[in-house]
Amino acid sequence: MSYHSFLLEPISCHSWNKDRTQIALCPNNHDVHIYKKDGTKWTKIHELKEHNGQVTGIDWAPESNRIVTCGTDRNAYVWSLKGEVWKPTLVILRINRAARCVSWSPKENKFAVGSGSRLISICYFEQENDWWVCKHIKKPIRSTVLSLDWHPNNVLLAAGSCDFKCRVFSAYIKEVEEKPGPTVWGSKMPFGEVLFESGPSGVSGGAGDGAGGGWVHGVCFSHSGNRLAWTSHDSTVAIAEGGKTSTISSLSSETLPLLCVSFITENSLVAAGHDCYPVLFVYDGTKGSVTFGGKLDVPKQTSQRGISARERFQNLDRRATSSETTEQGLESLHKNSISQISVLEGGKSKCSTFCTTGMDGGMVTWDVKSLESALKDLKIV
Amino acid sequence: MAKNTLSSRFRKLDIDEFDENKFVDDHDEAVDNQGPDGAEIDNLIRQGDMMTAFHIALRNPPVITKNPAIKERALAIVLRVLTSFKSSDIEPAVKSLDRSGVDLLMKYIYRGFEKPSDNSSAILLQWHEKAFAVGGLGSIVRVLTARKTV
8 A cells, every 4th residue: 555645735636547657637726747657756747738727537548548638617638649748639518517527438439528517428539520529418417417437338328416316328429339239227228318317216225215315426337337336425325236127225324425436346346535545345246235345444553652641631621532542633544535546457347456546635556455464354255 | 875775676586496407306296204193102201111202203204295394293203202311211222223213313313403492402412422323424414415304
């Protein structure tokens, strides 16, 4: 577990390149900085300055080596490396509010942008005009789209939104791909079709009263695409399995809301949020239940020293307790909320390393094997 | 000029009502729970059976209805039960609830905080401490974010 503090400002968003030697991140301003790894040091090699507003989403396509960024200036840019310089191409999204999140599709021929104008823009490259064109998915989204994740078949897209619902849309563009085969989420997939929607109309079973009462902060498809997990602002995490039964299992947790989630195997997911440490959840497909797997953070060993009578009274005066532990700071590695989680090695089916960035400007790479050995009751199925 | 002489009638207008993008909850107009039965609870309190009174009070919460009278009635009954508890009995009562019960109890506790009466705050704070020990910060977040309130 290595913690690297990049800056003092929050890291708004980040993305890794294919071989994980470079990271593109936004230091809470209008630019994107690209850092290169030299052993244990990180050096800044590029600064991408084009946006007029804070950059809210970055995604680095591994195969085609292009970066797409979107920002609060209602624009998105696709950056390509020409020699030693990254050159931007503007993409007109036709939105009238800030863009919030962006994601390349698995085949990298299109990308989706979620925005505050209550719609998702699906952008693809039109060869004849040499220009990026976008199509909108509007209905039935009624508030800002906060997070997106593509299904491995390159057509289905999961979107979490501030109208308390998580949905699966079809983003099938006939100009760039053939008709997709049927999946567990459905077989008819015209553009913009809603194949799944969470909420009072789609709930069955699960702990908690199921009717999600919070903004959906993070969504993630599993590696096979058959399972969809999302975290919501009412401190719940839910998993839906596509198919005829389409059940939703949710867990109301005792922690603060989780902001981001990712599958690390087909049955386990890691989520992190305002509590500043990642948390493991295990999903049991046969029982349809989500259980809390454990807190993934290595606590620092606090020294046990005796406390004098004077200190005891001082503590009583200042903090109304005479306890010995001086909990001056958080015991976790991150010192502020974690806003993004990304899988580094192993993919979503057998992840061996993942990385988190947060509002404290730091980035931590977590190694699954050493976590398993360090925290004894942890079982990653 | 000391006094505003222009018309201030516009200040009584709620501009959000006219916003065409206004978010309205899609709620089903199903028949909602009417809240616990006051007479039954009174009987149980008189007999001293606090646990049963507690469980019955938390049954059928009027969460979907928008009628404030029903909500006030239910709230009054629940608060009467909560304030007649002895301090030592609070913890086992909270332990006997499941996850959604603890969330519901938290919602009633915070509603009770809104209108403090003579000694309700002290006992409600004790209830809060015990419910927090079981439900954690998540249950409080769920009180804040719930669309269906008691």
